[in-house]
Amino acid sequence: MDLKALHRKRVLTPWQAQKPLDPPLVVRGEGVWLYDERGRRYLDFSAGLVAVNLGHGHPRMARAIAEQAATLAYAAPSLFHDKRALLAEALSQLAPWPEGGRVFFTPSGTEANEDALKFVRHLTGRFKVLAAYRSFHGATHGAAALTGENRRFPAEPAIPGVVHFFAPYPYRSPFYTEDPREEVARALDHLERVLLHEDPKRVAAIFLEPVVGSNGVIVYPEGYLQGVRELCHRHGILLVFDEVMTGFGRVGAAFAALRFGVVPDLITFAKGVTSAYVPLGGVLLREGLAQAFDEVPLPTGHTYAGHPLAVAAGLAALEAYREEGLWERARAMEGFFRSALEELQRAHPLVGEVRGLGAFYGLELVKDRASKEPLSPWHAPFSPAMQALLKALFQEGVYLLAKHNVLIVAPPLTIREEEFLEGVERLSRALRRVEVEVG
Template identity: 75%
Template sequence: MDLYTLHKAHVLTPWSAQAALNPPLIVRGEGAYLVDQEGKRYLDLTSGLVAVNLGHGHPRVVRAIQEQAQTLCYAPPSFFHDKRALLARRLSELSPWPEGARVFFTPSGTEANEDALKMVRTLTGRFKVLAAYRSFHGSTHGSSALTGENRRFAAEPAVPGALHFFAPYPYRSPFYTLDPKEEVARALDHLERVLLHEDPARVAAIFLEPVVGSNGVIVYPEGYLEGVRRIADRYGILLVFDEVMTGFGRTGAPFAAQRLGVLPDLITFAKGVTSAYVPLGGVLVREGLARRFDQEVLWAGHTYSGHPLAVAAGLAAVEAYLEEGLFERGRLLESWLKEGLGALWQKHPFIGEVRGLGAFFALELVKDRSTKEPLSPWHAPLSPAMQGLVRALLREGVYVMAKHNILIIAPPLTLKEAELEAGLAALDRALRGLEVEAG
């Protein structure tokens, strides 16, 4: 039995009906490329799942994993460990708070949000938490309760106390306006109304992706996050930024909190902290809150909290980001992406909107620009047209993550301009084929 048949026979692939799956079988990664078992190269324009920020096979991180494997592969999280200490110090230095932060390490982003949920309830003595409808915070039970889209449905009935509200989405305004300032004003009024109906004195925290991730790469209009911060302060509510996707240079700063100029109370992270080479996540807790746990038990823990291989990879990744200027390089990629994707918008009527920040962009695809009817419906499997577009891109040797009617363009921060140009040319051809097929 060949490897492809073996994989299909024995592996359950996430978020998919299994019978129709026909992806490449990847065996190697090189810089901005994935390579399949037949040697075909795929330009990775979404950094895996918006995670491989350093590109594939960065030698510094690979070497750190090898060296750590020769020294110590596991130590209980109740013991102290050298690489945990060094990485935690680095993350505290990178955090947006002048006072610094402490780090609770987890194996992944979903567990980071689960543990942040426990922490905010402990820190405030309150039970309820709010999160936006168009959001994803993870696939385990508590983070699924926070999630505002269809991937939460299989976990329902969910963990109680997680409630949802509508956040701004200027292209498809839930507040019936085309004016960004009015969108912000109505969204903040809506949030405050939800709080008043739930009793803000019972609300522990508001969870937000500072830039919406897999549900559309929505950049909130100016003033919205600042307004949420003011509302949270007014009622003694903690603000949690889920930076699992936006952290580690993705928006042109170590964290989106710095790029956007809004300070949360906690930050959850994963993905880019190791460039996804080894699973690692965590919760950054500003020092003023973290010291509460000096005398109060922290009721959270995992067998793999701060796993030695993971934190060694994380420490090497952070050093690479710093030495190679990659936290800032997202701003250069932003200029390339705005220009290149904007040119595609001019050519292809199926592109309803181009939006993004740093090295984190999306194309929202529509059947008709005037009606904005999605090319693939939200809360449904990808339409045949979207599936065909993904297949066309793979034939072109390009991988782009598709979610709903969205293509997410979030390349490695190490991407070269010529590589991006080649990828955008392939995307141009794939879109042209889609239009010929539709016409």
């Protein structure tokens, strides 16, 4: 049976036109490698969708999932469950609040952001929420309304009450400056003006990815997150960090909030909490907020909230991260990762900028470094050059997540130095092919 043909015939692939698709048919994974049905291997240089932090086929994860399946495969969310309690306690211990917090488990990051939206409106009695234009928070109607980029368009008209603002983007400053300090000052002034025009007393929360994820891996200049925190505090607005991508070691700490020393009121998470072995997300609320639900019903719920297989996988993942020192390793390897990618940039004029931290990097591709014209336009299908590059990457045996004109290099935290360098070399060969084609 031709399984690739069957897949093309019966499966709808997210966010893409179906007819031209021709990715590998992967059937197995081991470490940082994926294998197709013919045995050819591909370096998973983006950890799936920046999710498989432990790499593929981790024995602790397989064992924990199998043991839980044999013990209890489902328990209603209204029941207490041993591993739900243990994982919630472990996550509370990781949170940046001295008093700890509580967890509401969800099936994914999208639902986590949907539920955080319900929480902040309920907790504040306010209706409006703000989110950045260059952001992605999920694809369902509430999460899509929070999303600022073009993946929100199919959900429009979206739910009311969401207002977008521009955040710093130093490489393509929306504030007409090349000075990071001026970028921060102008961005915070812009945000305060938006708040004043919307009436801050009507704003429940600001949702923010502490490092922009699939929209370019943009690390905000120093002082911006601190400034947003101060604005929220001054106006009684809750600050929500969407750490679906940045959580669980991706930026060299349990959460980006800890890496940057900026304390939000809520954290949404998913992906790395189970290393994507089983779908699981959630909302962490600081204890002072969670207490509001002690006497009134929690205003949300899901059939698969805290699914036993998922929370068992989450516990196993946290144990593996800790025992293997992977979060610390991502921080220690940061200089090595950056150096290798900056050497790639020097060799290839298509690479306009390398940015990121920990084990999370974006390569912004341009036709011309001086003009910064994107290799593929914003809010449009991939350009022929970008399509050629993605095809060349598969031919070189590399999987890389791409969005617009940005490649996201975010390998499993278990990657060895020689494997990372091999991935960079394969990427270099793919870039060289496209550079020849585009002249």
